[in-house]
Amino acid sequence: MVKPEPWSSPWLEELKKRFPGAITDPLVFRGQPYFTVSKESLIPVCDFMKTAEGGAYTYLVDETAVDYPKREKRFEIIYVLYSFQRNDRVRLKLLTGANEKVPSVAGVWPTANWLEREVFDMFGIEYEGHPDLRRILLPDEWVGHPLRKDYDILKQDDAWVQANLGIESGQ
Amino acid sequence: MPETTFLDANELVINMGPQHPATHGVLRVKLKLDGEKVVGSECIIGYLHRGVEKIAENRTYQQFAPYVDRMDYVAAVTNGMGYCEAVEKLLGAELPPRAQYTRMILAELQRIASHLLWLGTHALDLGAMTPVFYTFREREEVLKIFENYCGARLTTHAFRIGGLQYDLYDDFEREVKKFCDQFLPKIGEYEQLLTTNRIWMKRTQGGGKLSAEDAVALGVTGPVLRGSGVKWDLRKAQPYEAYDKVEFEVPVGANGDTYDRYMVRIQEMRQSVGITRQCVERIAPGPIFGKVGKVIKPPVAEVYHSIESPKGELGYFVVSDGTTNPYRVRVRPPSFVNLQAFDKMVQGHLIADVVAIIGTIDIVLGEVDR
Secondary structure (H helix, E strand, O other): OOOOEEOOOHHHHHHHHHOOOOEEEEEEEOOEEEEEEOOOOHHHHHHHHHOOOOOOOOEEEEEEEEEOOOOOOOEEEEEEEEEOOOOEEEEEEEEEOOOOEEEOOOOOOOOHHHHHHHHHHHHOOEEEOOOOOOOOOOOOOOOOOOOOOOOOOOOOOHHHHHHHHOOOOOO | OOOHHHHOOOEEEEEEOOOEHHHOEOOEEEEEEEOOEEEEEEEEOOOOOOOHHHHHHOOOHHHHHHHHOOOOOOOHHHHHHHHHHHHHHHHOOOOOHHHHHHHHHHHHHHHHHHHHHHHHHHHHHOOOOHHHHHHHHHHHHHHHHHHHHHOOOOOOOOEEOOEEOOOOOOOHHHHHHHHHHHHHHHHHHHHHHHOOOHHHHHHHOOOOOOOHHHHHHOOOOOHHHHHOOOOOOHHHHOOOOOHHHOOOOOOOOOOOOHHHHHHHHHHHHHHHHHHHHHHHHHOOOOOOEOOOOOOOOOOOEEEEEEEEEOOEEEEEEEEEOOOOOEEEEEEEOHHHHHHOOHHHHHOOOEHHHHHHHHHHHOOOHHHHHO
16 A cells, blocks of 8 residues: 655655754655654744745645544645745644644734634644634634534534524534 | 724724625625725635645545646646646656646646636626626636546646546547637727726726735735736746746736736736647657656655645645655645735725735635635
């Protein structure tokens, strides 16, 4: 069975040297590299990667999360970055627990504003330093975060549905 | 939009939508006005949220494929193509050339259909009644080809993970060639109606400006990014299928206004005709399905794959835990990210231009809300 393999490149070594201990688990799968970055170093690493020296990753393609409820730190936050200059895509990962706050990258890439609102809406991950952290797709008063693994597919906020839609259940 | 300024005496907050003919779906916009000038805006979305990403976790890889057609429902073929390619990448599956070229032909026809729908409704929003009748006439021809190929016009589910469900029908190449020959002069007809039309120019030139720096910072992609002068197209930058084997140009704008985005899309339709013709020339008999089993069980891994949809970068981030169901599917919707630039584009414009700016981003709310 194929598996992600360890990844290394001159650029990554340079990044590791610059931020000692911040970068772990560099892996590559089907030619797509990714690595984990520590929470304390997230903003400095992102700031550096955005500069020309750091690879000019000026475009935040996507930010999303994956829920692994059995792990000690249950959420993985994924940042997909792209550099027009290098025509290269790389993914960053950040591990975080259920009740921990995550630094917002909206100050680095303005795109992150809505993307982080969606992660907050769907997973309940709170961001620190986000300009406008509110729900984006679900109603503001909704209780629960649907993309968490412990949120059943048939589950919904019955109280909200009854109060606002005037029906017994949306199902 | 900060809450406190709502109380200012000279400013008026009005609500537009969600049921409004010019918002192209159920988009609600709160506008803060100073007289007739827009000084701030807020988009309220989610009216069409169906939890597509949650559904994916409860279906097998194949079962989820028809759902993606319901996101950008005016460009279902490209949605399905992106999803199939993402899973194929996860599996490491190679496609036979016939399947690749078929996908490209249908995807480019879909791009034309999507742009035609955009052009007709965008012009209608701005008071030009005529183009919508012409563009829908040509879009109908594309939909007929889809219907003949897979039986559906809108939510096509045209492709399968690993290749194609159906081989091409007998008359396919002839019909596609005929469409290309007939369609190319029609683009000139639309241009005669709009490109040098003084009312059209007045309404669109200088409106909804977005600089190249802002466009990149806001993560805008597709014709909106290219209209701002950034020459970037995923079909060129990171070719998928057989896009590296065909020749085409990437049209760009100069000013990043509504008019430039209109010109970019018009030229893109011409390029799509060119790509379609090249693909029809190259398509040869052969297998239509790669080496993919009936039960899809990818390795424990994750991939991000994106394609150039008619609206911009459409990405799928698929996480597998080694079972038949995806552990997580994230859709990176171009409309959602592009809509974020709306606030930047609308500031300082008159309220009458708001519909022009919503139209020029080319959003589909099914994809914004998923």
